[in-house]
Amino acid sequence: MTAESQPSAAVLDGQLLGRLDRRRPGLLVGSLASGALALVFLYCWGYQIANGIGVTGINRPVFWGFYIINFVFWIGISHAGTLISAILRVTNAEWRRPVTRSAEAITLFALAIGGLFPLIHLGRVAIFYYMIPYPNSRMLWPNFRSPLVWDIAAITTYIIGSALYLFLPLIPDAAVMRDRAAAGLRKRFYAVLALGWRGTTQQWHSLEWGIRILAVAIIPVAVSVHTIVSWDFAMTQTPGWKSTIFGPYFVVGAIFSGIAVLMIAMALLRRGLALGRFLTDRVFNNLGLLFVTMSLVWGYFTFAEHLTVWYSGDLFEKNVHHVLLHGDFALPFWTMVVVNLVIPVAVLSFPRGRRPLPTALVGCGVLVGMWLERFLIVVPALSTPRLAYSIGDYMPSWVELGIMIGAVGVFACLYFTFTQLLPIVSVWEMREGWRHGASGGAGDATSDAAATSGTAAAPVAGGGGA
């Protein structure tokens, strides 16, 4: 088993790069389906721009609806990648090697979509750039006191950082692709991406330092992004929103939903692209442990948030709290608690639950639960304003639903394209890990034995002894 899981360089190249030369019918069907959904997205957005934001179900007092929910949801998903991958790199966890690339790609594409939602949400999207500080003849600045302006700064930083962080470790692989490709458009494409990489010692040295610096720098950026997203709510004085723990609560929720997506994506990649050799049971076991930890932390934050609100006895806060726990929103609330806390803990506490299929299924539940969490933050607080006269209701329109579902298609489109063009598992990093293993280092990079015998190290510290 150990011998089989330490493939030679040729096998690695063949498995990870060779499939890029072939067409797979399954992927084609997936690409077409996601392409169709992407068209739904474009149609619905176009329809909304042509007819006015009134084609949504938002109203007074529920001025924010599905678009903001999905904005927070996708930004949360984006924490799948860069943050987790950076933490694993910084802690030198060996089992990160097959994970990082697929995770970082999720980040970039989820951010691109998450960043679109606030624009879709605008009443007048054509002049969205008023929010950006740009030189203009009237010397007008955006309002730097507004959390929305902080949002723009944070998300722009994060998207640039994540793109760089995905791109840097991609350079050596792009160079390999360039060298393998026949002359033509494909070769030129890879040549541009490879930035003239020749694999000299100097280049490897620069790359290593570049990745190391970015990995450390991106962690505070990732944390700040979701903190600032939470401040869109916490900085207001709306009952149900003004909360001091929203910053860390959102960060935890983001990482939680990020891992959920990662689990699903890895299970799919493992099956769809036959990557079982690289995305081993041990990887799933470790990520599963991290997953259940985040579930518990999320549960703790949820409890702390609701206990303090309930205990305060504040009239307006209690109104919101009441509709959440016992009123109109009780069903989604308790569903959220079950799929985000009860099921993950029940399943992932056991080694048998930390295998690809169960973790992916738990991940699906958590995605639903974390979406509900954002729904339960946005809508109940707004529909229960201070003055009882304005109490309202919210039901999304088909346009909002179309954009929400279509966005998944846009994401899948981007992701499919990426896996078709570039290796979704970092080839050079796998080779490096294998070399470390061969020379008597951590030695567990691709080993199933540790996980199945139940001696796996703690998730984040795993491989730290290398």
Added chain:
Amino acid sequence: MTRWGMAIDLDRCTGCEACVVACAAENNIQTVGEEQAREGRAMHWLRIERYYEGEFPNVRTRFMPVLCQQCGAAPCEPVCPVYATYRNPEGLNAMVYSRCIGTRFCANNCPYTVRVFNWFDAEFPAPLDSQLNPDVSVRPGGVMEKCTFCVQRIQAGKDEAAQEERDVADGDIRTACQQSCPTKAIAFGDLEDPDSEVSQWAESPRAFSLLGDLDTRPGVVYLSGSEWREPPE
């Protein structure tokens, strides 16, 4: 310096809603129709809230006209990313329609829920189009709006006083809601001028601020004689 303010005597209000109609006519507020209104998209800048007290048949209705409170520390202002709403030197929360991009953040952060949004471009089917007020712009779709304290009347009053080379006198400027109130429940004027009618009313022991504990320092003062101060749940 001027601080425009309003005082509303709830003990005089009969809930007739003449002010609501006058406000809509004066300020070119679009009528959205029955269906949209049912969805919570009616656009009144001024609304009459009704609160019921007692058990049937001994029921008492209280009316409270609620409009933009023109807060001195307005929660709507800091959250706008583009300065489309800001505090002007005379104490008004001004709206710059052409600057508004429609994030609706201001409306979420208004504790009085008095901001209304143009979900679609405004339509004024005939004969409504021929009664549009030429002093007030018609807002495009996707833009937030709210009570302006009839800023166009304030401007006209100041212009007239300037032409006659005098200061604006108390009572020169009357808002549409004030003018139309049959029971004279509304006073409007300069809160900085201790002799103005609105200042006199604000001195009353019956005066209170709506949701006063939020310390938004409203420019609207309510007067109510009974023990009741806040709307019941």
